[in-house]
Amino acid sequence: MQINCPHCQHKAHIASRNNLNDEKTIADLYCNCSNPACAARFVMQLGFQRWINPPVTNTLELAASLIGKLSKADRVALLKEFG
Structure with missing residues (x-):
């Protein structure tokens, strides 16, 4: 995954990540422009x-x-049809 700086559009590096839920499906990514x-x-x-x-x-x-x-x-019929 590539992150671009919202100001200059150059590549940015992810310095750290802060997960915002236990499932780790939402996170804040702390980024530095290169x-x-x-x-x-x-x-x-x-x-x-x-x-x-x-x-x-x-x-x-x-x-x-x-x-x-x-x-x-029904299992036998299914097996016959797809087996």
Whole structure:
């Protein structure tokens, strides 16, 4: 991930991070501009918004849970269709 200085648009470096929740999905990023003529220091906020594609482990757990709730006959039919 690249952060740009909001003043001069040069690349900035993340000096530190302060997580704002226990899940570590929202954080303040303390940044320093790499442009010596600017030398700005600023805070950007980073936050998780949504999944585009959920993690494989979540998908597998959900599938296993749903299959486990099927009757034996439905599981056999499902296996025949996709197996």
